[in-house]
Amino acid sequence: MSAYGYSVMAVMGLNVMLAVSLNMITGLCGQFSLGHAAFYGAGAYAAASFATAGAALPLSLVAGIVVSSLLGIVVGFASLRLRHDFLAVTTIGVSFLFVGFVRKQLWLGGEMGLGKIPPSGLGSQGNALLILACTLATVAFSLYVHRSWMGFGFRAVGDDEETARSIGIPVSLYKLVAFTLGTAIAGLAGGLYAYFTQFVVPDSFGFIVSVVLMAMVVIGGTGSTLGVAAAAIILTLLPEVFRFMNEYRLLIFGGLLVLVMRFAPGGLAGLGRGGLAILRGR
Amino acid sequence: MLYFLDLAWNGLVFGAMYALMAVGLTLVYGLLRILHIAHAAVYALGAYMAVVVANGSGNIALGIVAAAAAASLVGVAIYRLLYQPLLDHPPYVAMIASIGLLVFMEDGFRITFGEQGLTFLRNPYPTQVHELAGLSVNTVQIVIIVMATVCLIGLALFTTRTRIGIGWRATVSDPVMATSFGVSAIKVRYLNFAIGSALAGLAGAFIALLNNFVEPTMGFVVSYKALAVIVLGGLGNLLGTLIASVALGLAESYGTIFVGGLLDRDAIAFLFLIVVLIIRPQGLAGIKAV
Numbered sequence: 001m002s003a004y005g006y007s008v009m010a011v012m013g014l015n016v017m018l019a020v021s022l023n024m025i026t027g028l029c030g031q032f033s034l035g036h037a038a039f040y041g042a043g044a045y046a047a048a049s050f051a052t053a054g055a056a057l058p059l060s061l062v063a064g065i066v067v068s069s070l071l072g073i074v075v076g077f078a079s080l081r082l083r084h085d086f087l088a089v090t091t092i093g094v095s096f097l098f099v100g101f102v103r104k105q106l107w108l109g110g111e112m113g114l115g116k117i118p119p120s121g122l123g124s125q126g127n128a129l130l131i132l133a134c135t136l137a138t139v140a141f142s143l144y145v146h147r148s149w150m151g152f153g154f155r156a157v158g159d160d161e162e163t164a165r166s167i168g169i170p171v172s173l174y175k176l177v178a179f180t181l182g183t184a185i186a187g188l189a190g191g192l193y194a195y196f197t198q199f200v201v202p203d204s205f206g207f208i209v210s211v212v213l214m215a216m217v218v219i220g221g222t223g224s225t226l227g228v229a230a231a232a233i234i235l236t237l238l239p240e241v242f243r244f245m246n247e248y249r250l251l252i253f254g255g256l257l258v259l260v261m262r263f264a265p266g267g268l269a270g271l272g273r274g275g276l277a278i279l280r281g282r
Numbered sequence: 283m284l285y286f287l288d289l290a291w292n293g294l295v296f297g298a299m300y301a302l303m304a305v306g307l308t309l310v311y312g313l314l315r316i317l318h319i320a321h322a323a324v325y326a327l328g329a330y331m332a333v334v335v336a337n338g339s340g341n342i343a344l345g346i347v348a349a350a351a352a353a354s355l356v357g358v359a360i361y362r363l364l365y366q367p368l369l370d371h372p373p374y375v376a377m378i379a380s381i382g383l384l385v386f387m388e389d390g391f392r393i394t395f396g397e398q399g400l401t402f403l404r405n406p407y408p409t410q411v412h413e414l415a416g417l418s419v420n421t422v423q424i425v426i427i428v429m430a431t432v433c434l435i436g437l438a439l440f441t442t443r444t445r446i447g448i449g450w451r452a453t454v455s456d457p458v459m460a461t462s463f464g465v466s467a468i469k470v471r472y473l474n475f476a477i478g479s480a481l482a483g484l485a486g487a488f489i490a491l492l493n494n495f496v497e498p499t500m501g502f503v504v505s506y507k508a509l510a511v512i513v514l515g516g517l518g519n520l521l522g523t524l525i526a527s528v529a530l531g532l533a534e535s536y537g538t539i540f541v542g543g544l545l546d547r548d549a550i551a552f553l554f555l556i557v558v559l560i561i562r563p564q565g566l567a568g569i570k571a572v
Contacts (some may be wrong), residue, residue, distance in 0.1 A: 015468070032374060078556070078560065079557075081559075081563045082559060082562070082563050084373075085311075085315075085373070085513070086513055086559065086563065088317065088318070088347070088374075088377070088515040088554060089472060089506075089509050090513075090555070090559055091508060092506050092509065092510075092551075092552075093506075093510065093552030093555050094552075094555050095553045095557075096503075096506065096548050096549055096551075097545075097549045097553055097556070099549070100545045100546040100548055100549020100550070100552075101545055102550060103546055104545055104546060124490060147536040205392070207506070208385075211381055211385070214378065214381075215378065215381075215382070218374070218375070218378045244477055247393070250385055250386075250388075250392065251386060251389040251390060251393065251455030253382075253385060253429075254384070254388075255382070255386045256362050256382070256384045256387030257379065257381065257382025257385070257386075258364065258379050258382040259380060260367065260384050261368070261376070261378050261379035261382065262364060262367065262379060265368065265371045265375045274318065275505050
């Protein structure tokens with residue numbers, strides 16, 4: 001495979017990890033988060049700082065996971081007090097706050113970001129394979145959670161908090177766990193990203209990235225791990241295919257989002273289920 | 283001392299602009315429970331319309347009227363073509379569609395009118411400086427504050443003194459009951475989008491005048507700030523929205539000076555939002571959330 005092939009594969013893997021982890025928070029547990037890019041960024045910056053200070057690859061990645069999930073727990077606590085739309089707007093705030101904060105920090109490189117991150121030592125092929133392995137692990141983990149008792153608890157909280165509480169599901173704990181798991185995976189993706197590009201800037205983790213991730217979840221069909229992973233792959237490949245129309249990239253993305261929501265609000269998973277139902281002659 | 287007053291005046295001007303934006307948003311939320319993010323695209327549309335018509339006709343007043351009219355039409359079209367068919371789905375579906383529409387329209391402006399943005403050919407007003415109680419203020423700032431006050435008082439009178447206005451408020455607080463008393467919920471929704479969007483268009487037109495500049499991304503950050511304002515105000519609560527608009531304008535104005543080294547202007551607005559929500563999860567003036 002060419003270097004280009006590996007880099008597309010790496011970006012695709014990172015997007016699948018991010019979308020699937022957001023799906024754990026939003027799709028399974030019903031906590032609408034429009035700030036996922038902030039956790040991704042926190043992981044990337046933490047790993048980049050550790051790597052620059054001379055830490056080995058595993059240690060930097062763990063640092064990314066820890067910093068990101070700590071931030072996730074804080075936002076998780078906000079989700080205990082705020083519901084639905086209030087939470088959505090607060091997480092939008094988290095997204096802007098992260099970028100606004102990092103921009104002004106000289107020790108994080110400010111507007112210019114952190115460059116000269118030491119290489120992982122695995123080469124571009126090794127990096128891509130590492131990302132691929134983490135992606136597969138994330139998808140498997142998400143499928144496992146979905147089938148587990150905790151996944152049932154998450155869905156119950158997402159469907160109806162009061163009812164979930166009344167049948168003895170520890171709602172607050174589960175929300176915190178969902179945020180911690182989802183943001184930890186985002187942090188890992190951030191760390192891998194830092195090693196992959198060896199260069200991080202605040203704008204890579206802006207609000208529009210959070211929106212794109214949420215679009216992957218919603219277009220894939222909230223709650224469906226495989227649907228979301230498929231949407232992440234499609235939305236990553238689409239701009240590559242339409243590279244000759246680069247000028248109109250955002251226009252197409254916005255228009256696509258409107259059309260999918262308008263005509264297929266259930267997303268890919270909804271279409272898939274509908275297709276199956278037709279095949280079975282219902 | 284004068285410096286503090288200057289900051290307060292600036293905060294007030296931005297507060298008035300946020301209020302014009304946020305009133306439409308909060309009414310949409312009250313009526314349909316949709317976070318209408320594309321409202322900011324309507325605002326940017328107003329700004330572009332004002333510049334293009336004013337430059338084409340040589341008359342700024344005509345530009346402002348065109349801005350309000352175009353914004354109003356587009357607002358109604360957004361409701362009819364996008365939101366109405368999605369009302370039976372969970373609210374986040376309409377919200378994501380709304381974000382998509384904002385991205386689409388902003389990029390449309392960029393492609394149509396260029397990356398660099400546009401300026402008025404002849405706009406003497408922002409540089410006309412007056413002395414007001416020792417403060418130096420310009421004509422556009424005065425007009426923004428006066429216009430916002432007039433529009434909001436007008437809206438208050440309209441919703442409390444006229445039959446349609448009372449029907450409007452009744453529909454917001456209890457749609458089923460209002461319908462059974464003969465208020466047409468459909469008409470109320472059209473009215474809501476027509477008036478709310480016209481106000482957003484006006485806000486855009488005047489910000490264009492104030493900065494003497496419009497650019498494709500101008501609506502982007504404002505949209506989320508307007509969302510912050512309506513959340514602060516307690517979602518769907520008009521009075522709360524007004525208080526929150528002015529509070530946010532002032533917080534930004536002072537914040538940029540005192541914590542500007544640590545955070546940028548947009549981050550300050552959201553820090554303010556998060557702090558307030560942690561203390562009062564139901565917003566500044568809201569009743570306990572349902």
